Amino acid sequence: MNGNLSKKIVLIILLIVVSVIIISCDKEPIKIGFIGSLTSKQSQLSIDARNAIQLEIERINENGGIKGRPLMLVAKDDKVSYEVSLEKYNEFIEENVHLVIGPMTSSMTDAVLDAPKSKILFISPSMSTKRLKDIDDNILRTTASIEIQGVEFLKFINNKNYKHIIIMYDLMNEAYTENLAQDIKKDGEESIREISLITFDSRLNNLETVLSEIDTNDINAVLTISQAIDTAFIVQNINKQNSDIDFYSVPWSMTEDLIHYGGKAIEGMHLVGLYKAKVKSDEYIRFESEFKEKFNYEASFITKLAYDAFHVLVSGMENAKSLSAEDVKKSIIEIGEFNGIEEPIVMNQFGDSRRNYMMYEITDGEFVPIY
Secondary structure (H helix, E strand, O other), X not given: OHHHHHHHHXXXXXXXXXXXXXXXXXXXXXXXXXXXXXXXXXXXXXXXXXXXXXXXXXXXXXXXXXXXXXXXXXXXXXXXXXXXXXXXXXXXXXXXXXXXXXXXXHHHHXXXXXXXXXXXXXXXXXXXXXXXXXXXXXXXXXXXXXXXXXXXXXXXXXXXXXXXXEEEXXXXXXXXXXXXXXXXXXXXXXXXXXXXXXXXXXXXOOHHHHHHOOOOOOOOEEEEEOXXXXXXXXXXXXXXXXXXXXXXXXHHHOOHHHHHHHHHHHXXXXXXXXXXXXXXXXXHHHHHHHHHHHHOOOOOHHHHHHHHHHHHHHHHHHHOOOOOHHHHHHHHHHHOEEEOOOOEEEEOOOOOEEOOEEEEEEEOOEEEEXX
């Protein structure tokens, strides 16, 4: 009798141990990757996006995670390098990370296209190059292709009667900047007598030399297609030579770095930016408030794009048969339309999204939308 009782006790203990192991396995974190430039001059864009994703991961975990499992962010620095990016992609796979938010710049297009397609799915908040348009690849994009940015800019300056504008763009992110500059030059030639394209490369730190060779006497306007710090530097230097020039830029510049480094020189400049609703939703207010409280600075355009990309991924994970890259991609494509923080996100069968843009003016150190 005592022997049988001992066997039962041992069996019960074994069952408890097995149950604990099974429960522990079930609650193993789901790893969500993030990749972007975290240590370069362009790092503010990626840091803002990473922070937004971390904030939302913490909120999801507070509410029980996904399918009963918590999420864990695995962030990596691509250093704006093709070779480094491929190394990091392989690290993700080795670490069982198959769902990655990023990359953050179109300069990483080649690296993404060369990544193992069946093993890793990218959801980029900000890669807007035309090279990824209408192809069945391993990247989904929650931002629109660049053409819309050029259309919005040309529409805004249509009645300005500019005779000569220059477009300065950074070859570091050529897949985005070159395409956009060429589109604007081609589409704007009918209404503007002269559009000059001037390149620089932020990897070479040659911007000061390039600026010294520009004659600003006959220029009416300057459009920068670059990140915030270089845009601020360009505006300050050209403004010293000719204060009558109008300045414009693109969403890539719309981070706190532009306000911080631009100072008084950037007051009144205009930027093409993402659509901003006149009335903020409750969710927008919640996100904006919690972001400011946690990170002690205002949410930027890229934090909202990162929010959207993350929640598209969450929707795909919740509805997918498994958490493999292929099943989550299929799930997202099948859903097709998502509630973004500012507007609906409509994604086609190729993973390309439709978004709206509008113009902003910098007033008193803030990006103010023009309705």
